[in-house]
Amino acid sequence: AVVSTQSTGEHEILQYAENFRRQFVHLYRDRKPLFLAPPNEFGVEKLVCTTLRPTLLPYKELYDWDGCAQFVSDYLSYMPLECPNELPENLYSPTEVLRRQKGNCFDFSTLLCSLLLGAGYDAYCVCGYATKEVTLMDQSRSQCPLLKKKDEVKEEKGKVKENKYDVKPPR
Numbered sequence: 001a002v003v004s005t006q007s008t009g010e011h012e013i014l015q016y017a018e019n020f021r022r023q024f025v026h027l028y029r030d031r032k033p034l035f036l037a038p039p040n041e042f043g044v045e046k047l048v049c050t051t052l053r054p055t056l057l058p059y060k061e062l063y064d065w066d067g068c069a070q071f072v073s074d075y076l077s078y079m080p081l082e083c084p085n086e087l088p089e090n091l092y093s094p095t096e097v098l099r100r101q102k103g104n105c106f107d108f109s110t111l112l113c114s115l116l117l118g119a120g121y122d123a124y125c126v127c128g129y130a131t132k133e134v135t136l137m138d139q140s141r142s143q144c145p146l147l148k149k150k151d152e153v154k155e156e157k158g159k160v161k162e163n164k165y166d167v168k169p170p171r
Contacts, residue, residue: 003040003041003042003044003046003051003093003095003096004042004044005044006044006045006046010046010047010050013047014037014045014047017036017037017047018037020036021033021034021036032087033087035048035087035091035127036048038087038088038089038090038091039089039090039091040090040091040092040093040096041090041092041093041096043090046091048091048110048125051091051093051094051110052094052110052113052114052117052125053093053094053095053114053117054114054117054118055094055114055115055117055118056115056118056119057115057118062115062119063119064119065116065119065121068112068115068116068119069112071115072108072111072112072115075098075101076097076101076102076103076107076108076111077101077102077103078102078103078104078105078108079102079103079104080104080105080135080136081104081105084132084135085129087106087127088104088106091106091107091110092107092110093110094110094111094114094115097110097111098111105135106125106127109125110125113125
């Protein structure tokens with residue numbers, strides 16, 4: 001895969017994506033910008049979907065989702081975004097992320113998604129927002145489920161969970 005240039009087809013698709021982005025900004029001025037075609041490590045604009053490269057490495061441990069996720073979490077060093085509420089300036093290719101052995105949440109997700117696609121999974125990257133505690137894996141203010149009192153555990157078991165999909169009587 002050529003990541004240092006754009007093909008003619010890519011250039012045309014990028015024009016469609018830019019037109020869509022402009023319409024989106026016009027219709028939804030109060031929303032955060034879309035993350036459609038960030039520049040890669042060479043400064044070349046690439047669509048997120050073309051940054052994802054189905055990658056099957058010659059290790060049988062990476063042929064299932066659990067092995068892929070374990071590899072990404074163990075092999076890479078996490079570098080938080082400078083501003084956690086903003087999108088990154090660049091989206092590196094999975095090859096570059098592997099070479100650098102470090103990355104932000106977007107780098108992790110593109111690498112994992114590429115490995116999952118290579119292993120035959122139907123995988124997608126999704127961009128959203130989470131609290132600081134979630135993004136930094138800070139569980140210092142949450143109660144450990146193993147420390148719950150026995151009474152609380154019995155109460156939870158005794159509760160009947162209402163299924164929101166049950167047919168309800170008319171009002």
